[in-house]
Amino acid sequence: MLLSSTTVGSGGASSIDFSAIxxxxxxxxxxxxxxxxxxxxxxxxxxxxxxxxGTAYSSQSYNSEGNTATPVAALETAQASGFIxxxxxxxxxxxxxxxxxxxxxxxAQTTYAKTLFSTSVNETNAAATNNFLGLYAVNFTGxxxxxxxxxxxxxxxFAQYTTAALYGISNS
Amino acid sequence: xxxxxxxxxxxxxGVTSEIELTDEEIAQQAVDAQAxxxxxxxxxxxxxxxxxxKASAQTKLAALxxxxxxxxxxx
Numbered sequence: 001m002l003l004s005s006t007t008v009g010s011g012g013a014s015s016i017d018f019s020a021i022x023x024x025x026x027x028x029x030x031x032x033x034x035x036x037x038x039x040x041x042x043x044x045x046x047x048x049x050x051x052x053x054g055t056a057y058s059s060q061s062y063n064s065e066g067n068t069a070t071p072v073a074a075l076e077t078a079q080a081s082g083f084i085x086x087x088x089x090x091x092x093x094x095x096x097x098x099x100x101x102x103x104x105x106x107x108a109q110t111t112y113a114k115t116l117f118s119t120s121v122n123e124t125n126a127a128a129t130n131n132f133l134g135l136y137a138v139n140f141t142g143x144x145x146x147x148x149x150x151x152x153x154x155x156x157x158f159a160q161y162t163t164a165a166l167y168g169i170s171n172s
Numbered sequence: 173x174x175x176x177x178x179x180x181x182x183x184x185x186g187v188t189s190e191i192e193l194t195d196e197e198i199a200q201q202a203v204d205a206q207a208x209x210x211x212x213x214x215x216x217x218x219x220x221x222x223x224x225x226k227a228s229a230q231t232k233l234a235a236l237x238x239x240x241x242x243x244x245x246x247x
Binding site for chain 2: 003004005006008009012013014015016017018019020021022044080084131150152155157162166
């Protein structure tokens with residue numbers, strides 16, 4: 001069920017935040033289509049949960065870039081946010097946006113740490129460089145139910161027509 | 173100069189708000205960007221050092237008489 005969605009306006013936005021998330025579903029899903037207003041190359045897409053930063057996130061990613069023969073694995077530990085994808089910046093082909101599907105299982109449980117995963121496509125419709133297809137798994141040490149989510153590219157702004165939609169998924 | 177904003181979507185009320193970033197949030201962005209640049213530079217330097225070491229090893233192996241196929245077979 002669609003809970004909320006938004007589209008970034010002409011002024012851009014440094015983050016998209018979902019708050020007051022109802023605790024009545026089993027899983028959450030977010031579908032994002034994004035681009036940034038400045039910078040070059042592919043920007044890293046990040047997530048924080050419940051406003052928590054510090055060292056609460058560890059991320060494992062596998063990224064396949066168009067001009068490389070094998071996927072690249074990368075591990076981040078004890079970070080202030082989770083790594084969930086790549087987003088085209090203003091320096092890449094105009095009007096190209098990323099697409100991310102982010103799943104947060106059992107977001108409302110209050111006993112265990114949380115995990116989430118993301119599939120991410122950063123298509124540039126140009127040279128192979130910066131065309132990324134990636135899988136991302138994030139561990140979040142917080143045990144509280146997730147009531148807010150923030151998605152951003154560090155120090156960059158999402159461009160106009162970036163869209164994000166939050167879904168609640170029931171199991172009954 | 174226009175202050176950067178964030179978009180907050182309240183799932184309970186359905187209200188979407190555009191909120192200007194505070195001075196603290198803007199300062200934190202700068203700190204985060206600097207930390208990210210440092211990390212990127214470290215990773216690039218590490219990758220270059222690894223590539224340089226591999227090239228050096230391959231040159232030494234060739235000097236010992238190994239063929240390019242034999243060197244490649246070592247991985």
